[in-house]
Amino acid sequence: MGLLRELWQALRGALENLGDVVLFLGRLLAYTPASFRRFGLIVHQVYNAGALSLVIIMLCGLFVGMVLGLQGFDVLQRFGSEESLGTAAALGLLKELGPVVTALLFAGRAGTALASEIGLMQATDQLAAMQMMAVDPIRRVCVPRFVGGIIAMPLLAAIFSAIGIYGAQLVGVQMMGVDSGQFWSQMRASVEVRDVMEGVIKSCVFGVSCSLIAVYEGYNAIPTAEGVGRATTRTVVISAVVTLLLDYMLTAALL
Amino acid sequence: MRHARAIEFSTGLFALLGFAALFFLITQITNREIHFGEAGYQLLAKFENIGSLKVGAPVSMSGVTIGRIERIEFDSTEYKAAVTLRIESRYNKIPDDSDASIFTAGLLGGQYIGIGPGGSETYFKDQDQIHFTQSAIVLENLISKFLFSLAGKDKQDSQGAEAKTE
Numbered sequence: 001m002g003l004l005r006e007l008w009q010a011l012r013g014a015l016e017n018l019g020d021v022v023l024f025l026g027r028l029l030a031y032t033p034a035s036f037r038r039f040g041l042i043v044h045q046v047y048n049a050g051a052l053s054l055v056i057i058m059l060c061g062l063f064v065g066m067v068l069g070l071q072g073f074d075v076l077q078r079f080g081s082e083e084s085l086g087t088a089a090a091l092g093l094l095k096e097l098g099p100v101v102t103a104l105l106f107a108g109r110a111g112t113a114l115a116s117e118i119g120l121m122q123a124t125d126q127l128a129a130m131q132m133m134a135v136d137p138i139r140r141v142c143v144p145r146f147v148g149g150i151i152a153m154p155l156l157a158a159i160f161s162a163i164g165i166y167g168a169q170l171v172g173v174q175m176m177g178v179d180s181g182q183f184w185s186q187m188r189a190s191v192e193v194r195d196v197m198e199g200v201i202k203s204c205v206f207g208v209s210c211s212l213i214a215v216y217e218g219y220n221a222i223p224t225a226e227g228v229g230r231a232t233t234r235t236v237v238i239s240a241v242v243t244l245l246l247d248y249m250l251t252a253a254l255l
Numbered sequence: 256m257r258h259a260r261a262i263e264f265s266t267g268l269f270a271l272l273g274f275a276a277l278f279f280l281i282t283q284i285t286n287r288e289i290h291f292g293e294a295g296y297q298l299l300a301k302f303e304n305i306g307s308l309k310v311g312a313p314v315s316m317s318g319v320t321i322g323r324i325e326r327i328e329f330d331s332t333e334y335k336a337a338v339t340l341r342i343e344s345r346y347n348k349i350p351d352d353s354d355a356s357i358f359t360a361g362l363l364g365g366q367y368i369g370i371g372p373g374g375s376e377t378y379f380k381d382q383d384q385i386h387f388t389q390s391a392i393v394l395e396n397l398i399s400k401f402l403f404s405l406a407g408k409d410k411q412d413s414q415g416a417e418a419k420t421e
Contacts, residue, residue: 047262051269090284155273162276165284187284190365192311196280 024216027138028146035143045148049110049211050156056109057102061160064097065089065167072168073176082178086187089168094191094199098161100247103206106153107239111214114145115235118218119228127219142219146211153207154200161199198254205246210239295322295343296381300355300368301335306391308357308366314340316370321346324368340368342379350375354387366391 221231352373
């Protein structure tokens with residue numbers, strides 16, 4: 001009997017959490033159109049989430065592309081079709097690795113910054129102070145960060161994929177000796193605009209989910225040093241799990 | 256103020272880079288030349304079997320891509336595959352007795368339609384039908400034909416050997 005009740009409590013807690021997140025998302029979305037009137041705030045957050053993540057995204061994109069070039073070459077040459085390396089690398093990057101790895105890096109680089117910033121604002125009563133001045137903290141603090149994250153993510157993913165393809169070319173063509181013309185022409189022949197769009201749609205969705213989780217965790221952080229630390233950790237863990245879960249669902253839907 | 260400008264500058268730079276990357280991915284990585292509206296004219300060809308021909312596959316003449324496959328349907332009156340081709344309008348001098356065949360690019364490549372020019376003096380117009388068509392070669396049929404011919408030959412050989420021993 002006790003076990004059943006505990007299970008019920010756990011389920012109830014999880015549902016309550018989920019409902020809370022959904023309501024929070026609703027509030028964010030309701031304020032989103034109005035937030036574009038103060039575009040400066042959003043620009044600032046695009047800078048925080050996007051421009052500051054640029055170096056890490058480019059570096060990781062280059063290395064992921066290079067690894068893809070190396071692994072792809074090794075597998076493909078067993079079938080004697082190393083000319084398809086361009087196609088394999090481009091499709092892998094555009095459809096999967098670009099959006100997913102960018103989202104994971106975004107959660108680690110920008111998501112934690114968001115969560116700890118808002119959590120610290122909460123802990124130092126800055127949000128309460130705003131409320132005292134009749135400024136809605138969700139409107140002033142959360143929405144610009146949420147929108148900034150959504151704008152930044154697809155751009156970051158596109159940069160990641162483009163650099164990754166360059167990295168694959170670097171290894172495949174320059175080091176392993178795949179014919180450069182074959183590499184590009186095979187890629188061009190078999191990659192379609194749809195594939196690029198699939199990546200863009202995915203990264204937009206990941207942008208929404210990662211920003212939402214970061215802002216939500218920060219906003220609802222327990223206002224202590226430990227609570228803020230915990231919120232930051234939860235942001236990374238939940239973002240990673242949700243990203244991979246959504247990735248499967250989106251792939252199934254878009255394929 | 257100077258600080259704020261710097262933020263806007265690097266945000267702008269980031270956005271520019273992002274869109275440049277997106278533009279690069281769409282124009283350089285894909286085969287799609289961006290064209291506005293539908294250009295060219297349509298031809299219809301009916302095949303017994305189209306194999307794994309796909310919408311968007313190239314239509315080529317002497318190896319040059321002159322159009323793409325726009326639509327593939329099943330014609331339930333003739334029990335054939337009805338393939339609509341869109342040919343670029345600058346290739347408007349294709350003789351109307353030309354034939355269309357389905358080929359495979361490479362060993363494992365995708366299939367495409369090759370058009371062999373005929374000798375007629377009149378040319379295809381929009382919505383015309385290509386009457387001479389050759390279906391895709393289905394690998395399984397080819398292999399089974401080959402195997403059956405082998406088996407037939409074996410039988411003949413063994414019969415010949417039996418006749419000799421008698």
